[in-house]
Each structure stands twice: as structure tokens, then as C-alpha cells.
Amino acid sequence: xxxxxxxxxxxxxxxxxxxxxxxxxxxxxxxxxxxxxxxxxxxxxxxxxxxxxxxxxxxxxxxxxxxxxxxxxxxxxxxxxxxxxxxxxxxxxxxxxxxxxxxxxxxxxxxxxxxxxxxxxxxxxxxxxxxxxxxxxxxxxxxxxxxxxxxxxxxxxxxxxxxxxxxxxxxxxxxxxxxxxxxxxxxxxxxxxxxxxxxxxxxxxxxxxxxxxxxxxxxxxxxxxxx
Numbered sequence: 001x002x003x004x005x006x007x008x009x010x011x012x013x014x015x016x017x018x019x020x021x022x023x024x025x026x027x028x029x030x031x032x033x034x035x036x037x038x039x040x041x042x043x044x045x046x047x048x049x050x051x052x053x054x055x056x057x058x059x060x061x062x063x064x065x066x067x068x069x070x071x072x073x074x075x076x077x078x079x080x081x082x083x084x085x086x087x088x089x090x091x092x093x094x095x096x097x098x099x100x101x102x103x104x105x106x107x108x109x110x111x112x113x114x115x116x117x118x119x120x121x122x123x124x125x126x127x128x129x130x131x132x133x134x135x136x137x138x139x140x141x142x143x144x145x146x147x148x149x150x151x152x153x154x155x156x157x158x159x160x161x162x163x164x165x166x167x168x169x170x171x172x173x174x175x176x177x178x179x180x181x182x183x184x185x186x187x188x189x190x191x192x193x194x195x196x197x198x199x200x201x202x203x204x205x206x207x208x209x210x211x212x213x214x215x216x217x218x219x220x221x222x223x224x225x226x227x
Contacts, residue, residue, distance in 0.1 A: 038097075068178075
């Protein structure tokens, strides 16, 4: 099930999403002994939202920050989602949050994914903010990747993905992991992406966002801006 929250400006969209994510994290931390994990997405679209969220008055030392997915590149690379998170979210109040990156290019990709799956520190996120491509992929679950069947069927939290049309191998949360996250948000903008989302929700398609939107057990809060 999807619930679309529409905004006229990017500023209003980012502010509202930061409030909603903050409320979800506070609820998860209501028990004084609890910890929460926030997984965010990379790319250009989330940058203003991440900068807004960095100033939120949250108990950041109890919130582990990680990523929904990342490209298999060093953090010095401009394509690194970890670099984006360090430059935008892990500033101001949020600088106190522990960070759990997904990439270590000193290791082999498949071996590193196996290490992530065996590491209890990389637990299932409590809250995740997804993005979406115009092909309907979310996280790095690409329909044109040879790992599509595995990524959409495995019970493992993390998968390695080699997209057919997008650059760089990836580390990504699996579809099963996304389905088990307590609070799922989707941040998108523009008429084209809204059309893709609504078509994906209207009937099953071979893309990750359709699989989420058509799962009756999933609630996906969509924060959409027209521009």
C-alpha cells in the first residue's frame, strides 16, 4: 500500500519528511535501552533532505546510520553514497551518530557482502528512506541485473548487484529486507517518477518498487514534490 504526500516545493517536502523520519526514530527509541538504525539513499535527490535531517533534535548517539545501497567504489569517489552521507547527514546534531558504511573495496565484493550478512551490527534498519529510478528500481535492486531473482527472493539482508545499464557494481539491501523494515519512506520528485510509481502500484511489474507497492503487508509513505 502506498500513501502519497504531495508538496509544491522541495523545501516543504524535505521539512515534512525530516519531521516524519524524526518522529519514527523517536518512537523506536521510546524504550531507554533501545537503539535504532536509519538507512538512507544516495544520489542527488536526497541531498537537501539529508541536510535538513542533520539538524533534527534526536538522540543521535543511539541511532546507527547506514545506507540502503551503495556503489562499489571508495569513499573518495564522487559516486560514493557513503561520501554523500558524511558530507550532508553526518553534520551538525547528527555528527554524533555512529555510521555503518556498506563498502570496503579492500575486500572482494561477494566476500564483503557475506561479511555484512554475518555481522550483527548491520541489523535490519528500523527506518529507511528509499529513492526510485525511472525504471522502477529502488535500493540497487535492478531488473536488468543478473542477480534480480536472488535479490528479490533471498532472505539474506544484503546482496551484491551488477546492474546492466547503470555504472558500478553495488551492495544493496534485498527486497526481503526492505519488506521487513518497520517504517519505509520514498522520496521522489517530478511528474515522470510519479507516473512510474502509480503504474507500478496499479499492476504487478518486473521492478522493485512494484513488488513493494503491491505487497499488502507493506506501507510505503511517499513524499513527492512536483518539481
